[in-house]
Amino acid sequence: MKDRLPRMSIRIDTTPEEFLRRIKALALQIGEFIVESERDPAGGDQVATLRLKPILVTQHRELAGHIIVIPASPDRVTVEVHASHWQPDPPTYRAYAAAAREIFKPLLHQYNRKFHLNRDDVHRLLVSAGFTIEHAANLADIFEHGRALHKRGWKDQAGGD
Structure with a gap:
């Protein structure tokens, strides 16, 4: 069958x-x-x-x-x-x-x-959740930098787990 x-x-x-x-x-x-x-x-x-x-x-x-x-x-x-x-x-x-x-x-x-989920998406979501535009921009910048580190394999390069 x-x-x-x-x-x-x-x-x-x-x-x-x-x-x-x-x-x-x-x-x-x-x-x-x-x-x-x-x-x-x-x-x-x-x-x-x-x-x-x-x-x-x-x-x-x-x-x-x-x-x-x-x-x-x-x-x-x-x-x-x-x-x-x-x-x-x-x-x-x-x-x-x-x-x-x-x-x-x-x-x-x-x-x-x-x-998926770029800096502008994070900013928009934070503002819609009630964060000020400036605070959302700062957090979105941190997100973007963290994501860039992750894409470069920062854990592997630093010898972390």
Whole structure:
């Protein structure tokens, strides 16, 4: 009996077009994917699908992850995984989910490190929580500096745990 494969989506923090642009840039920067985009024929220049093919050989032939913009859901994108031949074929739930993790986990990890909660977001949240603009700005600056240290691996460099 064939396993029922999971339906997957990602809640996004920006417009679908910007999310795809960011993911595409990260995938190209990481250098482990062939990146292809398909435009929406009805939408002009808007990307409808981003296809990510791992450069390294995987256990599945011609494995590719797809991020698909669904106009009816502006705060989510759909994620699918395709292969010309799965191992096992047809794919089990476990094999499909593992392939999705293999493709999307490193990208989403980098995305979250780079784009989530920046200085302006922290400032806006602090002001809306009742902090003065000046105090919120100071705290947001501290946040930004701490985040920059974290991105540089300051714990590893300092010999800390």
